[in-house]
Amino acid sequence: MSHETQRGADETEDRDGTFGRYGGQYVPEALMPAVQELEDAYERYVLNNVDGFVDEFRRRLRDFGGRPTPLQRADRLSDRLDREVYLKREDLLHGGAHKLNNALGQVLLAKYMGKERIVAETGAGQHGTATAMAAAHLDMPCEVYMGTRDIQRQRPNVFRMRLNGSEVNPVSAGRGTLKEAINETMRDWATNVEDTHYVIGSVVGPHPFPEMVRTFQSVISEEARAQVQEQAGQLPDSVVACAGGGSNTMGTFHEFVGDESVDLFAVEAGGSSLAVDEETGVAPNSASLSTGTEGVLHGARTKLLQDSDGNVVESHSVSSGLDYAGVGPELAHLVDTERVTPVNVDDDEALEAFHLLSQEEGIIPALESAHAVAFARANPEQLGGLTVINVSGRGDKDLESVIEETENRELENAPGMDIFERAAGGSGGGL
Amino acid sequence: MNLADAFDEPAFVPYLCVGDPSVERTREYVQALVRGGADVLELGLPFSEPIAEGPTIQGSVVRALEAGTTPEQYFEFVDSLDVDVPVVCMTYYNLLYQYGDSEAQRASDASGEAASDGPESFVERAAEVGISGFVIPDLPAEEAGPLRAACDDHGLDLVFIVAPTTEGDRLERMVELSSGYLYVQARLGVTGAKADVSDQTEASLAKVSQYDIPKAVGFGVSSGDQARHIVEAGADGVIVGSALVDVVAEHGDPDGDDVPERLEAKARELSEGVAAGAENMAKPEGQ
């Protein structure tokens, strides 16, 4: 394998697959050859544009995906926070989230590699949906693993995947969320590794996934950096993005990392509390950057939520896309080196921001993205005079859970569905 | 006890996960396996993310964790085991990585200032309780440097899994890093009992026959007949997990159920299969 000799080819990256102390390739032996084959293919097609891969990827992102997405000044939010607030509108990408950037890139790469089958995990269903769309678009069979709890929370996305011709395999282990879905997809990959590519959904997993997914997602910051200079005539003072595994985060930050004047905020899900309950093994949050410790999860050394023995604890967030006990190794490294500031907002604040953006800007954001907005709203003084917030996705997928979560809370200005249900019940009784 | 020596005659290597359904019951089960002819014991330390396991062993791991099994309990259990076959610890890397880190270390870890001591404390403790070696399914040779060094320091063996996809330079490197035995994975995929002997078994054994280290075949072995075939194909050992865990999964009332008896009978079937295979081997192993 030519893999040894190719190391060091790109001077700006750690080509050994680590970011400081994080990263690596902690996978079962059966997968190692596939992981190395992927390293070679990534180098060849994605970094060196062999056979015009990058040109085809860009063309399909434009024609099929609808790129570039707009950068939009949020007028009322700017007034409210008394500074310039710009929104990067990844919610307008085909599929309704940034996920397509990566899914399309990887499914196309799998085709270039001669693979015949796609598997993927999904949490919120957005990555599964994007992968199902990309697979249908590029004519590849696709199976998506999804936790049973997430299937309940994200029913519309389950149906969207099926509409696109993908199989959705429920995973009932653990709490039935993203972590278990990843385990099960790894097992499928280890069984069918010879003809199958695993389209991982975030900047996590063994090298080269974290770097490769970030490369595909960096189109967000490439565009945003040019757009903000064109529209506002300057670089932003800060950039804000939510962080689950961290793919929209790294994609939004990457081109700004070298701009030292730009503060980068990764907003994690604070859930209902930041403490870990050692007794039940549950962290009622997903704040691995803020509260996690170093360990090995899903193929990489990174920061994760674990108990004192090293068993990974179950995370929680009102948004399934942030509900993950780990985080990408590069993001963990950028936090250690203090280039990125990890912050978090809780479930209530995220829901309030969801309603705020819906009412004041006419944009219904994904609950994940609402975390980024909530941080900006609560901490305007940290943003400087001009901030860019990534709206990683749209909220259509979340409507059922927002109705339910809103009814369980006292939220200012939040419409519920209860009055209609009462009305419907009342008129039914009168007939 | 020296691990490689346990393979002088073809060996039967059963696997169980410690703590399913309780550490005390595991003790009875292990004794039953030894009575049934176990030559080496692979004892699983349960980890929350068992990515190399199929549904059977996943279930066992979940039950063991629900029973509250911790690394320290595991070590105390092995320490108190009164059997004279070597014990190999099978678990996942994060548990080795975290073990023994003080709160202070973990806190400074989180701020990225100090390294955890990696697998060193875990290996030291394992040596103390008499563990002979490790199988760590999520640790490929590329990442095994620190663990290999710690094992060398404490005189423990590190067993690597040779997959059907392992070839060329990687195979060479893995064999160089391995000690004790090579775990030859009989088929792609995850653990789980199968009725047949994988066609891949012979090819996999042929691939490693030139190396001077015992080869034990695992993944999917469930009957004495399969065990015999595998030894006839040149294996020095046969590893069986899921077929035994299937029996454990049916445990009931600790006083009333017959799990130990059934485990012993299953172990005897498998160890007799191994012995029959050894007898039928007129020619020397490998070739």
Ligand SMILES: Cc1ncc(COP(=O)(O)O)c(C=O)c1O
């Ligand atoms: C809209 C949206 N934003 C953010 C995320 C979080 O993922 P990441 O942190 O990888 O961007 C998800 C995940 O499903 C998502 O659907």
